[in-house]
Amino acid sequence: MPAKDPTRCHVNATELPVIDHSPTPAQWFLPRQSLQTLLDQLQRLGYEVVGPRIDQAAIVYDQIESVDELPAGWTDLQSPGQYRLQPRADDALFGYVVGPHSWKKYLFPPLVNLMRSTKTTDGWQMQDEPQEPRRYALLGVRACELAAIAIQDRVFLSERYTDPLYQQRRHALLIIAVNCTQAASTCFCTSMQSGPRCTSGFDLALTELPTGFVVEIGSPGGQAVADDLPLRPATEQERESSSLARKTAFDQITRQLDTTNIRDKLMTRLEHPRWADVASRCLSCANCTLVCPTCFCHSVDDVTDLTSDEVIRQRHWDSCFNMDFSYANGGAVRDNVRSRYRQWLTHKLASWIDQFGSSGCVGCGRCITWCPVGIDLTEEVAAICSEPST
Amino acid sequence: MTNNPWLSQVATVESVTQEIDSVATYQLRLDDPRAAQRYRFQPGQFNMLYLPSCGEAAISHSGPPSHDGNRFLHTIRFVGRVTDSIAKLQAGDQIGVRGPFGSAWPMRQCVGQDVVIVTGGLGLAPLRPAIYHLLQGRVDYRRVILLYGARSPGLLLYRREMESWQQSGLEVHLTVDRADIDWDGAVGIVPLLLDRLEGLRPDQTQVLTCGPEVMMHYAALAAVRLGVPKSAIWLSVERNMQCAFGMCGHCQLGPVFVCRDGPVFRYDQVHQLLKVRDL
Ligand SMILES: Cc1cc2nc3c(=O)[nH]c(=O)nc-3n(C[C@H](O)[C@H](O)[C@H](O)COP(=O)(O)OP(=O)(O)OC[C@H]3O[C@@H](n4cnc5c(N)ncnc54)[C@H](O)[C@@H]3O)c2cc1C
Ligand code: SF4
Ligand code: SF4
Numbered sequence: 052m053p054a055k056d057p058t059r060c061h062v063n064a065t066e067l068p069v070i071d072h073s074p075t076p077a078q079w080f081l082p083r084q085s086l087q088t089l090l091d092q093l094q095r096l097g098y099e100v101v102g103p104r105i106d107q108a109a110i111v112y113d114q115i116e117s118v119d120e121l122p123a124g125w126t127d128l129q130s131p132g133q134y135r136l137q138p139r140a141d142d143a144l145f146g147y148v149v150g151p152h153s154w155k156k157y158l159f160p161p162l163v164n165l166m167r168s169t170k171t172t173d174g175w176q177m178q179d180e181p182q183e184p185r186r187y188a189l190l191g192v193r194a195c196e197l198a199a200i201a202i203q204d205r206v207f208l209s210e211r212y213t214d215p216l217y218q219q220r221r222h223a224l225l226i227i228a229v230n231c232t233q234a235a236s237t238c239f240c241t242s243m244q245s246g247p248r249c250t251s252g253f254d255l256a257l258t259e260l261p262t263g264f265v266v267e268i269g270s271p272g273g274q275a276v277a278d279d280l281p282l283r284p285a286t287e288q289e290r291e292s293s294s295l296a297r298k299t300a301f302d303q304i305t306r307q308l309d310t311t312n313i314r315d316k317l318m319t320r321l322e323h324p325r326w327a328d329v330a331s332r333c334l335s336c337a338n339c340t341l342v343c344p345t346c347f348c349h350s351v352d353d354v355t356d357l358t359s360d361e362v363i364r365q366r367h368w369d370s371c372f373n374m375d376f377s378y379a380n381g382g383a384v385r386d387n388v389r390s391r392y393r394q395w396l397t398h399k400l401a402s403w404i405d406q407f408g409s410s411g412c413v414g415c416g417r418c419i420t421w422c423p424v425g426i427d428l429t430e431e432v433a434a435i436c437s438e439p440s441t
Numbered sequence: 442m443t444n445n446p447w448l449s450q451v452a453t454v455e456s457v458t459q460e461i462d463s464v465a466t467y468q469l470r471l472d473d474p475r476a477a478q479r480y481r482f483q484p485g486q487f488n489m490l491y492l493p494s495c496g497e498a499a500i501s502h503s504g505p506p507s508h509d510g511n512r513f514l515h516t517i518r519f520v521g522r523v524t525d526s527i528a529k530l531q532a533g534d535q536i537g538v539r540g541p542f543g544s545a546w547p548m549r550q551c552v553g554q555d556v557v558i559v560t561g562g563l564g565l566a567p568l569r570p571a572i573y574h575l576l577q578g579r580v581d582y583r584r585v586i587l588l589y590g591a592r593s594p595g596l597l598l599y600r601r602e603m604e605s606w607q608q609s610g611l612e613v614h615l616t617v618d619r620a621d622i623d624w625d626g627a628v629g630i631v632p633l634l635l636d637r638l639e640g641l642r643p644d645q646t647q648v649l650t651c652g653p654e655v656m657m658h659y660a661a662l663a664a665v666r667l668g669v670p671k672s673a674i675w676l677s678v679e680r681n682m683q684c685a686f687g688m689c690g691h692c693q694l695g696p697v698f699v700c701r702d703g704p705v706f707r708y709d710q711v712h713q714l715l716k717v718r719d720l
Binding site for chain 2: 170176215350353359384397
């Protein structure tokens, strides 16, 4: 047989699967009953494994020790302002999309001590607050969430300033991604080019099938974990099934956000009447910023012991929807909901591009689902951008 | 050494100079001699000053940029929680310092040019390092002009220094909103002084302005009317800031982080943004 010319395509185009255009990476198969082996091994390697589990009628991210804790047989129904869990017909372990939590709580925790001042006989000593190093293995990271982590990397690990806690946790992180095999009505990752397929930024990526998982290896760290797993090469049929399962998610995505020229479109429509319209519905509750996997705004406060001799500076999540957020010179710069919603939306979709070189939105839909009044940013953007600039 | 940008260094108050009502200048020294030796700042930059259990405030340098961490000045108005507590500090007391942060006045662009400083109220404090710098290398610049206004004569800052500044080649024009019996200077808002300036070479002028946002707005408009290009007008913007290095999100003005990309901006880069209400 003559050697194939690697620069030429030898497959008849009509035989190609329709969905995955990237070169097919090596794919392996992990039987369903061996998923626990993976968890055990991660724990042996010193990782704290966190993953999805059910808490208070929602799928959240929390410490996971056993596969039994995963939400087997559950799915989520999502629409603007609504989230409901519902049993599935099968016992899939990852048969839902994203919930109210995001992984940012592990890399950028809601509350962190930054420094400590101690009053001594020689006066104040100001010291770093030692951070216990954490080694997290995240199980079940979706494509949009990989994109969100990459976005927060650019915020917290910039060239000039790095957040030490984020840096430590990020470098020690192991990511086990899961490809979505279904989508919610609120998902629009395809518009944001962030999913539904996990293409990079993971150590291992799984696609769930009824009998187990098709596994892709994304890094040397992932390879090291995979080396000790009972993996075998995925069969042609398993690969095809996984490809079909991923296509289902892709096909279910209906929501869209037109990102063409969106930065200029929004920034030239800062006086559009729609801002006042959305402000009349928005409660300024900050839910959207809390659930968003990329929102990073925070504030710092002091906490003191009774004697005031020991003072800790604490960082906590904050939101541009809070009035005090822009307080200066005796008043808030954004003292009305219109300007605060406008700040949030234009930051996410427009000025983020100037600041960090990409959109601040990955299309996960959380802010749509968890908005108590069901405000949908894709609708707001469409309304604002449909008319000529003001 | 730590790479924690949140960590304050302990500094000691060397002296306190009462300036005007509710405003004082603090001379500080970093306690760690090595850090003090290394410390440098440029005119226009600021520090985060910290009092444990009270909080932090962004405060500009107001002293000569030749100073290092053994001796630097901050002029502070007491307006609230943090600054009112700073008001209680005396020589020998300690304070936390993080910095310096932010962009600087365009001292290099001023070389060979007329330099007009337009400022009101406490806005003179962040410009004083620039004045020291300009007067120190006075031969490098053409005219150096200070247009300075306050609500009343008693609220004009650094008046004791004005004479020596004039002797060093600074043209000083003062104005107040409300005169008292001893006042024989101009009355009216600062931008009017700019309108009245004669003999300016607008195409070879740099305008540096700092003060309330409305004042800077009218100062910039007046400068543009005189023919100064927008790209030769510089202003210093204030916003709430918690981190001072572009991470906390508070100081955003559209695409810019005021703490990191500013506080000193070129007018042409921000004038559209400053025009938008509540941005
Ligand atoms: C770059 C920059 C340089 C500054 N330089 C000086 C200076 O040289 N001298 C001086 O007296 N003041 C200066 N300010 C203003 C000074 O930061 C505020 O007056 C101070 O933060 C008020 O804090 P407070 O707690 O005393 O007042 P409060 O009214 O109790 O304020 C509460 C909090 O709101 C925020 N805040 C309130 N006002 C401002 C403000 N104007 N700017 C930013 N954050 C604010 C702070 O986080 C403050 O802790 C500067 C501000 C900025 C942004
Ligand atoms: S803005 Fe909304 S859809 Fe976009 S990443 Fe944040 S939560 Fe998800
Ligand atoms: S958009 Fe919705 S979730 Fe966000 S602040 Fe307004 S009401 Fe709350």
